[in-house]
Amino acid sequence: MEKESTLDRILRRGAAAPRNEFDGDQLDLEARESLRRVAGLSTELQDISDVEYRQLRLEKVVLIGTWGSGTLTDAENSLRELAALAETAGADVLDGLLQRRSMPDPATYLGKGKAKELHDLVKSLGADTVIANAELAPSQRRALEDVVKVKVVDRTAIILDIFAQHAKSREGKAQVELAQLEYLLPRLRGWGESMSRQAGGQAAGGMGIGSRGPGETKIELDRRRINTKMAKLRRDIAAMKSARDTKRSQRQKSNVPQVAIAGYTNAGKSSILNRLTKAGVLVENALFATLDPTVRQHETPDGRQYTIADTVGFVRQLPHQLVEAFRSTLEEISHANLIVHVVDATDPDVLGQIRTVHEVVAEVEASAIPELIVFNKADLVSEEDQIRLRGLVPGSLLVSARTGLGIAELETAIAASLPKPDIEFVGVVPYSRGDLVSRAHLAGRVVSTDYVEAGTKLHAFVKPDLAAELEEAKQS
Structure with missing residues (x-):
């Protein structure tokens, strides 16, 4: 039986998506863990028949990055975040290297000398994969692989792979698949004669008339298949978006205020949603545990009802393909009356977290919406750090979803x-x-309400349009 190619797997995957519109609770922890990769798989560098993009089968990895601007602490924090991403994808991180240079090398990302040092380190550690803390050009990745002799993947590929593992709803699967294909399209690459077939029969033998006949190279065929699949996915997502828009418009017509929980991945957004509403969504100490939005109804201490939505987390250098693919999901933020921006109080770079979230919020045109910044995990930081955090963002709140600290003040x-x-x-x-x-x-x-012979005796505070209707219907 002919071995299925990576491209075929990506194009086939969406066909198996369940045909329902359920966007509810996230996959439970036990099932999530079952998606981890099996240890011991071979990951030797080898050519694939039709595309350069390889299925990620990560085992032992070395991280690399460049440090051009900012502080060394910022660069180290970024590499630590890459390590968390790699571990979420199922990798065992062995080491990390930073090279200080104003711009990444256009040929091998690291300089040639550092690339040779990386080869020696990879060999001595027994690593099978190198992960770059940037989105590499296809030529950079090929050149670096030629030097280090093991597979090289970039930050974008890791994030896309994590999303592919965690997406469970039909819409989430379609969004991730579209993002993967957009990443794959410019990285198509062929090897040898198998990519150059233009015609069959006698023409294939170059026998005169017909040798210039119609046909496509294998890479052209793959590119056309990808474009066709991407067009179908965009149509499917647009159809699912209309269903989501209908639900959202129904909430807006009922004049129920809407709150969106936004923030960095693993900041504790789902934990806060659970603490407020007892929603029962998956809570896991892992990046991107939530991909499908969960909307729950809640009420204020004085009895006013509102909806609160948990949304996908953000991360530095979130691939543009994902922002575009998840735009319909992120619109839960752009239609909210209030954004509860959750920040991990234990992170060494909280301002970097806040800046990253603000960048994505701006991309979905939601910057004008009122924002309430909430530092979660306050039980894990000292009193001095709590004072510092309050000073960094005046008007912010310190809470702990785990202990309940500050939740009443948040409400x-x-x-x-x-x-x-x-x-x-x-x-x-x-x-x-x-x-x-x-x-x-x-x-x-x-x-108050009271039921009398003529109708319902009502004492309430309502919006002007409803007040006018009530006055018109009121018994004299």
Whole structure:
């Protein structure tokens, strides 16, 4: 049986996606762990028949990066984050190297001398993969592989692989597959005669007429197949987006305020959602544990209802393909009344986290939405660090989703930031207009209700448009 190529696997994967629109709770921890790669797989560098992109089968890896601007601490933090990404993808990180240079080498990313040193280190450690802390050009990766003699992958490939492991809903799978194909398309590469077939029959033997006949090289065929698949995925995602838009518009029509939880990956967004609403979504100490948004209903301490959505986490240098592919998911942020921006208080570079999130929020045109910055995991930092964090971001809150520290203050702050109904209504609403009473409960603050012969005696604070309808329907 002919071995299936990497390209065929990517193109085939979407066909097996479940045909339902369920976007609910995330995959449980036990099933997630079952997706880890089996140790001991061979990862020798070898050519693939039709594409340069290799399926990631990571075992023992060495990390590399360049340090051109900023501080050494920033560069080390970025490499530590790459290590966390590699471990999430199933790798065993053996070592990491940083080279100081103003710009990465256009040929081998590291300079030629450093690349040779990397070869010696990889050989001595028994590593089988090198991961670069940047998105490499195809020529850079090939040249570096030629020097180090093991497989080389880049940061973007690692992030895409993690997303491919963790996406479970039909929409999530389609979004990840589209991002992978966009990454793959410019990296198609052929080897030898198998990529150069232009015609068959006598023409293949160069026998005169017909040797210049119609046909495609293998790489052209692959490129056309990818473009066709990408067009289909975009249509599918657009169709799923319309279903999501319908649900969102229904929430907006009911005038229920919407809150979106955004933040860096592994900052504790799902933990805070669980603490607030007992949503029961997957909580795991891993990067990108949440890919599919979860929307739950909650209410303020004074009884006003609102929805709160958990969204995909961000990371430095989040591949542009993923931002585009997950745009429909990220629109939960752009349609919110308030963004609860969760930051990991234990991270050595909290301002870098905040800056990264702000960049992605700007890409989905949500910068004008009010923001509440919340430092999570406050139970793990000292009092001095807590004071420093409050000084870094005035008006921020310190909470712990694990212990419940500061959660009451968070609920109060959310309530204060949401739109408040400000028209008082007191009157009797006929029983035939029970829909108005229901809307008052849903989108306003009901002080009291009493059921009398003429209808429902209502005392509530509602928005002006609903107040006008209630006044019109009120019994004189």
